[in-house]
Amino acid sequence: MSQYWDTEILTTCAIDYLTWQNYYSPGITEVAGVKVRRFSVEKPRDIKAFNHLSEKISPRFKSASIEEQEEWMQAQGPVSHELTVHIKQHHHEYDAFIFFTYLYATTYFLLPLVADKAYLAPLAHDEWPIYMSMWDTLFEKARGFIFNTVEERNFLKVRFPKINLEGPVVGVAVDSPKALSAENFRQIYKIDDPFLLYVGRIDPCKGCDELFSYFIELRKQNSTSRKLVLLGKPTMPIPKHPDIIALGFVDDQTKWDALAACDLLVMPSPFESLSMVLLEAWAVGKPVLVSDKCDVLVGQCRRAQGGLWYTCKEEFQVAIEMMNEHIRYQLGLQGKKFVETNYVWSKIEEKYLSLLNK
Incomplete structure (x- = not known):
């Protein structure tokens, strides 16, 4: 302004x-x-x-x-x-x-x-x-x-x-950088598997304890190899698990490269007035998965037609399993159009x- x-x-x-x-x-x-x-x-x-x-x-x-x-x-x-x-x-x-x-x-x-x-x-x-x-x-x-x-x-x-x-x-x-490199992110952090991405404060108030529980259960039930990558400052213990990778607070370019590299963004927070990271994920054409406890996140997903929401660990698992490459692409594309229309x-x-x- x-x-x-x-x-x-x-x-x-x-x-x-x-x-x-x-x-x-x-x-x-x-x-x-x-x-x-x-x-x-x-x-x-x-x-x-x-x-x-x-x-x-x-x-x-x-x-x-x-x-x-x-x-x-x-x-x-x-x-x-x-x-x-x-x-x-x-x-x-x-x-x-x-x-x-x-x-x-x-x-x-x-x-x-x-x-x-x-x-x-x-x-x-x-x-x-x-x-x-x-x-x-x-x-x-x-x-x-x-x-x-x-x-x-x-x-x-x-x-x-x-x-x-x-x-x-x-x-x-939303201002995304002109150049993004999913390959750089994967090479620097040695991540070859598909991964879910969480960006934000790692805090029980943000639903992270539930996220960890649901993801660990998913890995027990599902043989598909995948990781959960966390970007942000922790205010709680992070479970020691071979598929949970906590990278701490990172610079802006690394965040955007991670968004470009992930399969989908997961946002478990029950309390938001607007999720900037949802908009950022959509800006690079990535789908999102959110908790239905937050009306704002569900409302953003509905308007953007860019993501799914879950009520329990079973729905969390089903949502991830059903998001094949085609569905991820379609949801991400719809989210991208929504951001380009409304958040410029x-x-x-x-x-x-x-x-x-x-």
Whole structure:
């Protein structure tokens, strides 16, 4: 959007959402020609204390006082006094503020300071924090909304029936590299067998424990040689299994080469507001397999006609077994057409321009 507007990004110096430890230097820098102002976080998050607080409040989120909820939000973070001061002192210099994700302190405490100019991209899904009553007031304050998917908007309309949730379904565009090399990926990591690919944080919250269980059972039942390749940072133990290959966090080109090399992408997460990696898989013509626990993922598959979904380990196994080369090609092709039609920058830009020009 910097092609159309004088654009700034206001953010913290953190790189890790678990600790909020300051990583970048505070001050102004440029990223891809866009001005980024970074502000120091007051203190890192005490994960143990925060988890303990969450365990106390989550069973009674409906009855917890606003004071208790805001104490939880302070512990959630990130809290930056310098960022707060900047917005208070300079809010008149900006025509609009777009806040990304409802869940963190930067949105909860700062959006009300500029409510008359504030648009919220909630990135929301069905999780216990969204049911805390403090969000009722926050969502009322936003001037408008930007949604990732139809399912996200529908969910929020049920959650906030009294709020006028006006705003477009936008998402983001997908930029695949000009050159992809499935062969390079296979050679570098010595992977000759067909493989399923998982990309993202390796975490029980993302359904990875279930994925490991289903895949190991599949390998017991099915004689076809195949691997499960994992790209991403683990926050849980990964089973020691000859067919599970964890490569850790990799650079962008390696991710795209892995997508080009895989048979299909598997996404077991029950909670998403939009899966970028589904769009990326379709951009290179690969089919996907998702958990039916996530309405967003199933909705993306339905609209794209680019994947299947499973409810249990038997359906997981059947879906993989039935995806022969022809079906994989057809699903991947349909997904590719869907992304090329809906997730290109010209379409995204048009929706943002229309929203703010109103």
